[in-house]
Amino acid sequence: MRIKNSENHYGLIAITLHWMMAILLIALLALGLYMVGLPIGLEKLKFYGWHKEYGILALILVIIRIVWRFANITPQLSLPLLEKLAARTVHWAFYGFMFAMPITGWLITSAAGLPVSFFGLFVLPNLIGPDDHLMKLFEEIHKWLGYGLIACIVLHTAAALKHHFINKDNILRRMLS
Amino acid sequence: MIKTYWKKCIFTLLVLLPVMCIAAVPAWEIVPNESSLTFTATQNDAPVTGQFKTFTGEINFDPNQLSGNNIKIIVDVSSITDPYNQLSDTLKAPEWFNVKLFPQAVFKSNDFVKTGDKTYQSRGTLTIRDKTLPVTLTFTQEEYTQTKARIKGNTTIKRTAFGVGQGEWADTKAAKDDVQINFTVSAVKK
Numbered sequence: 578m579r580i581k582n583s584e585n586h587y588g589l590i591a592i593t594l595h596w597m598m599a600i601l602l603i604a605l606l607a608l609g610l611y612m613v614g615l616p617i618g619l620e621k622l623k624f625y626g627w628h629k630e631y632g633i634l635a636l637i638l639v640i641i642r643i644v645w646r647f648a649n650i651t652p653q654l655s656l657p658l659l660e661k662l663a664a665r666t667v668h669w670a671f672y673g674f675m676f677a678m679p680i681t682g683w684l685i686t687s688a689a690g691l692p693v694s695f696f697g698l699f700v701l702p703n704l705i706g707p708d709d710h711l712m713k714l715f716e717e718i719h720k721w722l723g724y725g726l727i728a729c730i731v732l733h734t735a736a737a738l739k740h741h742f743i744n745k746d747n748i749l750r751r752m753l754s
Numbered sequence: 755m756i757k758t759y760w761k762k763c764i765f766t767l768l769v770l771l772p773v774m775c776i777a778a779v780p781a782w783e784i785v786p787n788e789s790s791l792t793f794t795a796t797q798n799d800a801p802v803t804g805q806f807k808t809f810t811g812e813i814n815f816d817p818n819q820l821s822g823n824n825i826k827i828i829v830d831v832s833s834i835t836d837p838y839n840q841l842s843d844t845l846k847a848p849e850w851f852n853v854k855l856f857p858q859a860v861f862k863s864n865d866f867v868k869t870g871d872k873t874y875q876s877r878g879t880l881t882i883r884d885k886t887l888p889v890t891l892t893f894t895q896e897e898y899t900q901t902k903a904r905i906k907g908n909t910t911i912k913r914t915a916f917g918v919g920q921g922e923w924a925d926t927k928a929a930k931d932d933v934q935i936n937f938t939v940s941a942v943k944k
Contacts, residue, residue: 617844619922619929626798626928690837694799701800707837 581649586751588649594642595752598675601635603730605678606723629686629693633701636679643672652751667733674726681719688712779822781944782813782903788940791829795913796930804842806859808833813941815866815903817874817895824864825876831859849920856883863891872896874905882916893937904940911935 581588587595605628612624654661686693687703688711694700705711740748791806808830815823832853836842846853863878872895880889893907912931913919919929 617840619925622797622928629798688837691797691802691841692800697799709837709839712838 582652584650585652585747587652590645591642591649592752592754594638594645598635598638598642601631601638602675602726605631605635606727606730609723626694629682630696632679632682633693633695635675636683639672639675639679642675654748664736667729667736670725670729671733674722674729677722678719678726681715681722684715685712685719688715779814779816779819779824782815782941783944784809784811784813785940785942788904789938791935791937794934794936796932798928802836802838802841804834804836804845806830806833807835811939813939817868817898820866820868820874823866825862825878827861829859829861831857831882849923850918852883861889861891880911880916882918885916887911887915891937897940901943902940903943904938906936906938908934908936 579586579588580590582591608624608628608631612621612628615621615624654664656664683693683701684704687705688708690703690707692700692703737749737752740746741750786808789809791809792803793806794801794803796802806829809827810830811825811827813825815825831851832846834842834845834851834853836845845851848855858881860881861878862881863876865877867875867877869875869892874893874895876891876893878889878891879886889909889911891907891909893905895903896906897904910932913929913933914924914926914931923929
């Protein structure tokens with residue numbers, strides 16, 4: 578496996594970033610959906626702490642990923658125009674969600690006056706001052722973005738599996754090795 | 755001649771007596787709008803700041819003569835506020851401040867030490883909930899005139915020593931034990 582992408586294949590960096598983020602984003606979505614329903618307590622506080630720092634990690638990874646994407650070629654998709662358009666739309670929607678999710682999360686916690694520590698290494702600055710009204714607004718946006726991201730993951734996974742098991746092409750395999 | 759001299763002396767003393775009494779240690783009245791009491795705790799390794807909006811006090815203080823000074827600050831614990839409403843509600847609950855049972859926190863001191871040109875230490879006791887423990891405040895005199903004074907200071911306490919955060923909240927990993935208290939007190943001479 579080569580480090581960089583080629584005309585027909587993803588490279589090691591792109592594959593690693595793809596699967597790291599796949600695991601991270603699904604875990605963050607599951608944790609997010611679970612933690613909001615918990616009663617106020619130590620467990621809830623801890624889970625929010627994890628959700629925030631791993632969310633910032635996701636933001637750092639997506640920045641690296643988009644830089645990498647522009648720094649080398651994207652393997653070609655030999656698909657009919659409409660399917661290609663659908664696939665590319667979902668891919669770019671992912672980038673939108675991958676940026677918008679952590680940024681709205683950061684805005685929520687800033688508006689709540691509860692800054693985020695990145696694994697005890699440094700404390701992130703608040704993007705905005707304390708504001709109860711804005712906090713509720715960003716919470717709502719963050720929630721709906723989360724639902725949108727789940728929908729994209731479902732579409733993307735279903736398409737990948739369809740190509741692998743029904744069309745029997747190399748679309749999934751080229752993201753595996 | 756002698757008679758008149760003594761008369762004058764006694765008269766002078768009588769006139770000055772009330773002045774001397776007042777001059778002993780001046781009493782000060784807190785100006786609430788220009789005073790603040792905040793705390794900074796640590797949640798998930800990041801700071802969170804709140805405020806006690808209401809506090810009153812008896813301050814008898816003379817920076818030039820530290821013996822005989824005494825202060826008593828009474829904090830209305832239910833006036834705790836935080837940018838995140840859910841947090842201040844939690845802090846009022848029984849596991850934290852239990853404001854229904856312990857509505858006041860009190861700092862008392864009559865022991866002052868000058869530590870620098872305009873810096874002082876005040877050793878006293880702080881009562882939160884039903885726990886009274888020794889606490890030392892450090893403060894700086896920012897303004898001092900014949901009629902008005904402003905000081906700014908801080909101290910750090912261990913919240914669990916006062917029983918603030920009980921049960922699962924006694925854990926000090928997610929919510930650290932050390933809490934910094936910052937205060938600014940503006941006062942006018944009574």
